[in-house]
Amino acid sequence: MKKLLSCLSLSTVIGLGFSQAVTAKETIVIGELNWDGAVAIEHVLKVVMEENFDVDVEFIAADQAAIWSAMDAGKGSVDVFPDIWTTLQDKAWEKFVVKGSKESVRSNRVPYIGTDGFFIPGYIQDEYGVKSVYDLAKPEIAKLFDKDGDGLGEYWPGASGWELVKTNQIKAKSYGFGEFFEPVVVTDAILKAQLKKAYRKKEGILFYYWTPEWIHYAYDLRKLEEPEFTGYSNDRKKDHKDYNPNGCYSYEDTDNWLEDSEITCANPMTPVYIGYSAALEARVPEVAAFLGNVVLDDAFVSEWIFSMSSEGEDPEDMAKAWVSENQDIVQRWMP
Incomplete structure (x- = not known):
């Protein structure tokens, strides 16, 4: 009997391993940008997604035009643009996001103002x-x-x-x-x-x-x-x-x-959004719903930047600490 149970146990383990290999985690790729606010936002998004969804999150450094092109293609090479200053990205915004455009890129519903x-x-x-x-x-x-x-x-x-x-x-x-x-x-x-x-x-x-x-x-x-x-x-x-x-x-x-x-004038105050490929809605719908729900505040972002830049905190450590201490906010972002 012991021998039979051992065999069953081994078969079960092998079967579970095979199942996990077949159903590998989806990988969400965030376009890595080179200013502090974006770095802070992308790390907070990474921590929240990995802690709440069955996904891995990676960063890839790319030119902003390349990030837009990849999100438009929807093949997963880049899924997320973490910090879209719309007045500075107006051409891409009009081409990929606004109603009546290609509509291949979505955004969170509530921006912060820069x-x-x-x-x-x-x-x-x-x-x-x-x-x-x-x-x-x-x-x-x-x-x-x-x-x-x-x-x-x-x-x-x-x-x-x-x-x-x-x-x-x-x-x-x-x-x-x-x-x-x-x-x-x-x-x-x-x-x-x-x-x-x-x-x-x-x-x-x-x-x-x-x-x-x-x-x-x-x-x-x-x-x-x-x-x-x-x-x-x-x-x-x-x-x-x-x-x-x-x-x-x-x-x-x-x-x-x-x-x-x-x-000959100042730039208008800028709504700043998180953008993500519309293809996520079919590929990982719960992640797409989360990204649409995220509501940032310039006070959050300033706090994150200050922790990283002035206090020398590692971006991922900053993100983990903030997420842990602000679960009430994070839960409001959940689908």
């Missing part, structure tokens, strides 16, 4: 009275931001691969300070190292940035004044809710984009 603009240190503003983007269009002010001694100030328009690198250069031209400054495109990590050095030496630094972000906790940063957004004026925006033929924002995606475009 703001952005040009920032300088508080000590520069206090000493030299630089309060507006128009104040930068003076050679004596530009010299405050000249690190290499060539007579031109430097400014950071964003990192390689970001669409806003172009729009910030258009703004520099349109506001009149482009002739006194040159754009320097480096990674976000290098920019933050430069910011730390600038504060230590009380030097000038001009850069595009956004909220939420931990640097606003660590440094006295001042956002330069820009005229208020009055609408998109270029023809390709005719169907956009913010279209205005006399609006302040005209970005032409042409070979001569800098010469053909004019932007």
Whole structure:
């Protein structure tokens, strides 16, 4: 009898092993982005999905255009875009997400709101009275931001691969300070190292940035004044809710984009979404439902970024701790 039970036990184990091999876990692939808010969000999503659904979650670093293309294809090479700033990804949003488009990408229903603009240190503003983007269009002010001694100030328009690198250069031209400054495109990590050095030496630094972000906790940063957004004026925006033929924002995606475009105002406040491939609704419907339910808050995101960047906490450790301590919020995201 013992021998028979042992054989049955072994058969059962073999059968279970075979069943598990056949029904392997689905893998959810998140597009890995290179700014802190996105890094924080993608790790929180990973922890929540792996703890609540029968899936593995992986990251893959890719250009934003490639992430959109992969989500559109729906083959699982990339399933999730964790931090879509819609005003900066408007072309892809209109192509893949909005009703009447390909509708191959979905988004969570409730976004958080982000703001952005040009920032300088508080000590520069206090000493030299630089309060507006128009104040930068003076050679004596530009010299405050000249690190290499060539007579031109430097400014950071964003990192390689970001669409806003172009729009910030258009703004520099349109506001009149482009002739006194040159754009320097480096990674976000290098920019933050430069910011730390600038504060230590009380030097000038001009850069595009956004909220939420931990640097606003660590440094006295001042956002330069820009005229208020009055609408998109270029023809390709005719169907956009913010279209205005006399609006302040005209970005032409042409070979001569800098010469053909004019932007003389701040960006509108931006709804920021999580995007995911519509194919997930058939492949892993409970994960798709969860992603649609997630409601983030800029206070959450700032807290996550601060823990990672200022306190040096590992992103996955931060995510696990936050999820463990905020199960009431996490449960509201469940399908």
